[in-house]
Amino acid sequence: MSRLVVVSNRVALPDQPMSGGLAVALRAALEETGGLWFGWSGKIHPKESGHVHEQQDGNIEYVTLDLSRQDHADYYNGFANRTLWPLLHFRVDLVDYSRETYDAYRRVNALFADKLAPLLRDDDIVWIHDYHLIPLARLLRERGVRCKLGFFLHVPMPSSDLLAALPHHARLFEGLSSHDLIGFQTERDLERFQDYVRLFGRGRVISDGVLETSGGHRLHAGAFPISIDTARIAEQAAAAADQSSVIKLALSIPRGSLAIGVDRLDYSKGLPERFKAFECYLKQYPEQRDRLTFLQIAPVSRGGVPEYQALRNELEQLAGHINGGYAHPDWTPMRYVNQNYPHSTLTGFYRLAQVGVVTPLRDGMNLVAKEFVASQDEDNPGVLVLSSFAGAARELDGALQVNPYDLDGVAAALAQAIEMPLGERQERWEGMMKRLREFDITAWRRSYLEALRAV
Numbered sequence: 001m002s003r004l005v006v007v008s009n010r011v012a013l014p015d016q017p018m019s020g021g022l023a024v025a026l027r028a029a030l031e032e033t034g035g036l037w038f039g040w041s042g043k044i045h046p047k048e049s050g051h052v053h054e055q056q057d058g059n060i061e062y063v064t065l066d067l068s069r070q071d072h073a074d075y076y077n078g079f080a081n082r083t084l085w086p087l088l089h090f091r092v093d094l095v096d097y098s099r100e101t102y103d104a105y106r107r108v109n110a111l112f113a114d115k116l117a118p119l120l121r122d123d124d125i126v127w128i129h130d131y132h133l134i135p136l137a138r139l140l141r142e143r144g145v146r147c148k149l150g151f152f153l154h155v156p157m158p159s160s161d162l163l164a165a166l167p168h169h170a171r172l173f174e175g176l177s178s179h180d181l182i183g184f185q186t187e188r189d190l191e192r193f194q195d196y197v198r199l200f201g202r203g204r205v206i207s208d209g210v211l212e213t214s215g216g217h218r219l220h221a222g223a224f225p226i227s228i229d230t231a232r233i234a235e236q237a238a239a240a241a242d243q244s245s246v247i248k249l250a251l252s253i254p255r256g257s258l259a260i261g262v263d264r265l266d267y268s269k270g271l272p273e274r275f276k277a278f279e280c281y282l283k284q285y286p287e288q289r290d291r292l293t294f295l296q297i298a299p300v301s302r303g304g305v306p307e308y309q310a311l312r313n314e315l316e317q318l319a320g321h322i323n324g325g326y327a328h329p330d331w332t333p334m335r336y337v338n339q340n341y342p343h344s345t346l347t348g349f350y351r352l353a354q355v356g357v358v359t360p361l362r363d364g365m366n367l368v369a370k371e372f373v374a375s376q377d378e379d380n381p382g383v384l385v386l387s388s389f390a391g392a393a394r395e396l397d398g399a400l401q402v403n404p405y406d407l408d409g410v411a412a413a414l415a416q417a418i419e420m421p422l423g424e425r426q427e428r429w430e431g432m433m434k435r436l437r438e439f440d441i442t443a444w445r446r447s448y449l450e451a452l453r454a455v
């Protein structure tokens with residue numbers, strides 16, 4: 001059996017807190033197969049990039065690299081998170097492009113290739129993840145790597161006109177053609193990529209899922225929606241009721257209902273719009289007031305990027321404004337928490353909640369939506385309010401689907417969720433849970449790797 005080598009910028013090193021779906025999902029996938037996980041150590045080196053750390057945990061070997069302060073600023077905060085991230089989330093207005101950060105991005109990818117290529121064997125299966133590492137496959141091929149190379153994009157693929165707004169887009173995206181298989185979260189993402197190849201990439205779509213580049217090279221592309229370890233999450237949620245933080249939360253809401261949101265503090269997650277929609281709900285449904293408490297957990301993410309700092313300030317003001325307007329001495333409508341929680345606690349929080357609120361403006365998948373469903377009590381399941389712009393919306397059709405820009409629509413969905421009769425809640429939940437049981441993290445990994453092996 002060939003060895004699985006996973007490559008990603010973010011690596012979930014043992015005993016580190018995880019927030020971010022990529023790390024959560026890849027750890028779950030690698031725990032089953034074992035293999036090598038290669039990427040950034042999460043550390044800044046005072047002098048230079050490239051210092052290597054090696055670590056073994058069970059059947060997973062970790063090889064990670066430090067980044068210098070400059071490379072971290074220009075590659076991670078810069079080109080990856082101020083250029084590609086907004087572009088791929090349809091936010092051209094936030095794209096900050098500079099040749100300096102693009103050079104750093106290529107430089108760090110070349111460093112990854114230099115360190116990884118000597119570790120690879122011809123019968124390895126190498127699975128590269130996400131927008132940080134688009135040029136890596138080509139750089140590995142240039143260093144003589146011959147094994148199968150696959151790529152998975154965790155974020156949305158925007159429409160081709162938006163991609164074409166990026167200077168040097170052709171040079172960047174041509175690099176993807178060095179893979180044998182490119183995976184997307186949804187069929188829509190795949191379609192938009194095929195459009196880009198035809199309209200701007202000088203390539204051809206031979207048949208659905210088979211592409212030919214301008215140089216005549218053929219590669220495969222498909223949709224592989226990422227998922228969760230459904231059975232484990234359901235077990236954790238049922239066991240979490242004994243945890244002190246879960247008990248304390250339950251005791252703090254003696255009457256009424258809990259709505260919960262859990263997101264990295266990121267502008268793609270639609271948090272200001274969500275807070276404003278909650279305010280609309282409080283205003284428009286006074287008869288339900290005092291019954292619903294909204295808990296938003298939002299661990300700080302990419303704190304070195306100015307747009308994320310501005311978002312944090314905005315959310316603090318909005319939360320203060322809502323509580324100032326509606327709180328009573330014995331009830332506060334909003335609880336806004338920047339702390340990061342382990343899954344074992346989060347699943348207990350999800351299970352306590354009557355409503356899960358997942359309203360990103362754009363999201364590749366959104367694992368929180370799936371975790372919320374998997375954590376529910378089958379005898380009394382909560383209701384998921386889900387943005388139709390999350391990749392998860394394709395599969396979670398039992399959710400109340402909303403347009404996150406339509407604040408009145410989100411407010412109405414919250415009110416509907418609170419009033420929804422048990423029978424309807426169960427029916428909606430069962431359909432979604434069936435899908436998550438059948439298509440869990442193992443099925444995702446298998447379906448992608450089988451397709452890659454078959455190429």
Ligand SMILES: O=P(O)(O)OC[C@H]1O[C@H](O[C@H]2O[C@H](CO)[C@@H](O)[C@H](O)[C@H]2O)[C@H](O)[C@@H](O)[C@@H]1O
Nearest residue numbers: 010020021022130154155226363364365366367
């Ligand atoms: O590594 P960070 O900069 O801290 O960011 C965390 C991760 O955010 C993004 O996650 C995406 O992957 C999820 C799993 O496929 C998906 O559900 C979600 O919609 C995406 O936003 C990013 O793509 C990852 O690279 C980051 O590690």
Ligand SMILES: O=c1ccn([C@@H]2O[C@H](COP(=O)(O)OP(=O)(O)O)[C@@H](O)[C@H]2O)c(=O)[nH]1
Nearest residue numbers: 018019020021022024264340341366367368
């Ligand atoms: O305090 C937190 C907040 C989030 N998460 C996890 O981080 C992941 C977020 O993934 P998602 O796909 O929803 O969004 P991303 O952050 O990757 O864009 C989920 O597994 C969450 O349970 C966590 O472990 N602790």
